[in-house]
Amino acid sequence: MRVCTRRRSQTLRVWLVVVFLSVHLLVVSLVLSIYHTSCELQSYNDAQTSTTAPTEKASTTEKGETTKAVVGIATKEAELNDAAGDLAKLEALFSHPLYNIPTPPVPDGDWLLKLKAKGKEKERNSQQWVSANEEGYDPIQWNTSTNTHPPWLRFHLGISRWQMYQQKDPNLSALAQQLASHRIVSAVQKSGGTQLKLVMSFPNYGQALFKPMKQERDEETNVNLYYFSDFERHNAEIAAFHLDRYQLSPGALGQLTSILGFRRMPPAVGRLINVIKEVKDITTDHKLVTTFFTSPVICSLSLSSVGNACFYGQCSYYCSTEHAICGRPREVEGSLAAMLPDESLAPRRSWRSPWRRSYSRSKLADWEKYSNYCDSVKKIPPYDRGTRLVDLIDMTILDFLMSNMDRHHYETFEKFGNDTFLIHLDNGRAFGRYSKDEPSILAPLVQCCRIRRSTLLRVRLLSLAPYRLSDVMRASLSQDPLAEVAPLLTEPHLSALDRRLETVLQTVHECLQQHQHHSDVIYDDIIDYRED
Numbered sequence: 419m420r421v422c423t424r425r426r427s428q429t430l431r432v433w434l435v436v437v438f439l440s441v442h443l444l445v446v447s448l449v450l451s452i453y454h455t456s457c458e459l460q461s462y463n464d465a466q467t468s469t470t471a472p473t474e475k476a477s478t479t480e481k482g483e484t485t486k487a488v489v490g491i492a493t494k495e496a497e498l499n500d501a502a503g504d505l506a507k508l509e510a511l512f513s514h515p516l517y518n519i520p521t522p523p524v525p526d527g528d529w530l531l532k533l534k535a536k537g538k539e540k541e542r543n544s545q546q547w548v549s550a551n552e553e554g555y556d557p558i559q560w561n562t563s564t565n566t567h568p569p570w571l572r573f574h575l576g577i578s579r580w581q582m583y584q585q586k587d588p589n590l591s592a593l594a595q596q597l598a599s600h601r602i603v604s605a606v607q608k609s610g611g612t613q614l615k616l617v618m619s620f621p622n623y624g625q626a627l628f629k630p631m632k633q634e635r636d637e638e639t640n641v642n643l644y645y646f647s648d649f650e651r652h653n654a655e656i657a658a659f660h661l662d663r664y665q666l667s668p669g670a671l672g673q674l675t676s677i678l679g680f681r682r683m684p685p686a687v688g689r690l691i692n693v694i695k696e697v698k699d700i701t702t703d704h705k706l707v708t709t710f711f712t713s714p715v716i717c718s719l720s721l722s723s724v725g726n727a728c729f730y731g732q733c734s735y736y737c738s739t740e741h742a743i744c745g746r747p748r749e750v751e752g753s754l755a756a757m758l759p760d761e762s763l764a765p766r767r768s769w770r771s772p773w774r775r776s777y778s779r780s781k782l783a784d785w786e787k788y789s790n791y792c793d794s795v796k797k798i799p800p801y802d803r804g805t806r807l808v809d810l811i812d813m814t815i816l817d818f819l820m821s822n823m824d825r826h827h828y829e830t831f832e833k834f835g836n837d838t839f840l841i842h843l844d845n846g847r848a849f850g851r852y853s854k855d856e857p858s859i860l861a862p863l864v865q866c867c868r869i870r871r872s873t874l875l876r877v878r879l880l881s882l883a884p885y886r887l888s889d890v891m892r893a894s895l896s897q898d899p900l901a902e903v904a905p906l907l908t909e910p911h912l913s914a915l916d917r918r919l920e921t922v923l924q925t926v927h928e929c930l931q932q933h934q935h936h937s938d939v940i941y942d943d944i945i946d947y948r949e950d
């Protein structure tokens with residue numbers, strides 16, 4: 419009888435344990451499902467796998483697992499072959515004579531900056547120029563000799579009248595590597611502009627402009643959002659730089675050449691930033707510190723793990739708790755663009771674009787109202803002579819390809835007056851939409867029917883299968899450090915580039931048909947190179 423009672427109570431205890439465990443599991447799964455949408459537990463690598471290998475998700479049975487593995491290996495192999503093919507295309511593109519047009523040496527007065535040797539007295543006292551030794555920064559070792567200069571200084575000293583850097587500039591690989599990996603010693607908010615961005619400083623006194631990730635790469639801009647309230651995208655800054663130019667690391671290709679061949683943008687690379695260690699802990703920006711918080715997201719089964727680290731800063735658009743920038747849990751993706759020389763050394767002039775959009779919700783801009791608008795622009799300096807108009811049309815083509823509607827202004831270096839390249843700064847609102855093209859961006863080309871020969875030839879080349887724009891951009895972007903996390907541009911964005919390139923060619927074709935002489939449309943800027 420006693421044995422029987424003991425057995426019954428034992429069974430009861432086992433039952434109780436089972437019931438307790440089931441209830442516990444039920445509660446945990448309920449909590450997790452509630453937090454599923456907001457929890458940023460998913461690592462960046464998981465995100466990449468889930469977008470790049472949909473075939474792997476399909477099978478669940480044991481047999482299916484083997485199929486999955488085989489399919490997975492086959493997919494990986496195919497991807498590797500494709501990647502090798504794309505890289506070969508990129509190499510072929512840059513071996514093409516169009517990307518090797520000899521340029522005359524830069525005259526002395528056409529460099530933006532020149533190091534001036536300090537007085538003999540100073541030199542005798544010290545071989546170093548500046549002996550500042552601020553906390554966290556390296557002692558300055560450079561002097562007038564180029565090989566003592568850090569990459570950022572070489573970049574500054576390499577800016578000339580017609581381009582931001584030379585066609586095959588070996589320094590840019592080093593600069594890109596430093597942007598991507600150098601220790602960050604300071605991070606403060608950048609004033610000017612509408613959305614949050616930080617100026618980050620490195621131990622060798624180099625600086626970069628950081629724009630954080632604000633939305634997922636495959637998210638299209640809401641069609642009802644005005645272009646001036648669209649989010650800035652970190653991947654757009656990086657992809658724009660690649661479109662304007664190419665290549666980060668000293669790999670097989672080793673040298674820098676631009677895809678469109680412009681070289682009018684400061685180098686930008688992707689990087690994962692630890693918002694605590696690389697922003698909050700080191701910033702001297704007290705206002706920025708007050709905007710940090712920990713999100714309530716629950717990311718582990720213990721229910722006790724802390725949430726994601728977030729901040730929102732102070733700016734006129736999207737600097738609020740509703741639009742916080744959050745790590746996962748600490749690291750956030752972002753773009754780092756090399757800072758241009760300080761304006762006190764190299765002042766810049768800001769120009770209002772004649773094709774600026776009407777920033778009014780009810781009024782049309784003049785270029786939208788008058789079909790002969792370009793004729794009047796052509797009469798106004800600086801568009802009445804030199805290359806300003808075709809340079810603006812180059813920028814138009816770049817913007818149309820990446821669907822950037824935000825080019826209200828552009829800048830030039832004051833030193834060079836009107837005869838200089840246009841700096842393609844601020845591309846954060848590009849690559850917002852892939853399913854739709856924005857024909858109005860091409861208005862300057864459509865209305866003026868003018869294009870540089872070198873640009874037209876490159877655009878034509880990029881439309882041919884062996885050099886296809888989407889393939890060379892895919893290959894180029896795969897060199898960026900953030901490509902390890904996820905491709906910088908999704909496939910629909912890459913396809914959109916090809917589609918838009920065709921539109922550019924079609925527009926030029928129509929212009930040529932409308933004009934009696936090709937020279938009315940094509941501005942011949944290539945003396946040594948002719949089409950075969």
Ligand SMILES: Nc1ncnc2c1ncn2[C@@H]1O[C@H](COP(=O)(O)OP(=O)(O)OP(=O)(O)O)[C@@H](O)[C@H]1O
Pocket residue numbers: 608609610611612613614627650684755756757758824843844845846
């Ligand atoms: N790489 C850089 N080096 C130096 N200054 C820069 C750099 N990039 C941008 N700037 C300057 O910072 C200012 C703000 O940058 P940016 O235009 O990217 O911000 P924004 O918030 O997108 O501005 P807006 O909202 O007006 O379009 C610009 O006026 C520009 O002069």
Ligand SMILES: [Mn+2]
Pocket residue numbers: 650824844845846847
């Ligand atoms: Mn902007």
